[in-house]
Amino acid sequence: MKISVPVSALLHHKGSAVWHIAPEATVFDAIKLMADKNIGALPVVSNGRLEGIFTERDYTRKIALAGKTSKQTLVKEIVSSKVITVPPDETVEECMRLMTEHRIRHLPVMENGKLAGIISIGDLVNLIISTQDATIAQMENYIGSGLAT
Numbered sequence: 001m002k003i004s005v006p007v008s009a010l011l012h013h014k015g016s017a018v019w020h021i022a023p024e025a026t027v028f029d030a031i032k033l034m035a036d037k038n039i040g041a042l043p044v045v046s047n048g049r050l051e052g053i054f055t056e057r058d059y060t061r062k063i064a065l066a067g068k069t070s071k072q073t074l075v076k077e078i079v080s081s082k083v084i085t086v087p088p089d090e091t092v093e094e095c096m097r098l099m100t101e102h103r104i105r106h107l108p109v110m111e112n113g114k115l116a117g118i119i120s121i122g123d124l125v126n127l128i129i130s131t132q133d134a135t136i137a138q139m140e141n142y143i144g145s146g147l148a149t
Helices: 007-014 027-037 056-064 092-102 121-144
Strands: 041-046 049-055 106-111 114-120
Touching (some): 007 106, 041 114, 114 121
């Protein structure tokens, strides 16, 4: 099933709030914010510019396994600076392809050089499931109405 819905529709449904962190913040502050907001990644923003993305994976690999402390390490010291982004008109299908190809779980959405939102693999899966459920319901309704021959 092809899903050609643009991510802007997903952001509209999800809401426009984007939590982010400054590069000068400590890793502890970042993981606390992520825990408080129940999110798995934070865009790292400085002066309105996307500098990178901090993820749970960054914490486990670059802090916990490296023997560093989250209260003494700054986000800018471990942030993933090579960030894959998408425009608001990108399709859900293309976003899934990018996430799979690059083995990432979060995609910042950029519009006119500014962070417009962030989507997760969970957001995309939920949209796909909802779309499939709606399609199945329409088919069941069509078949149940006796219109099918």
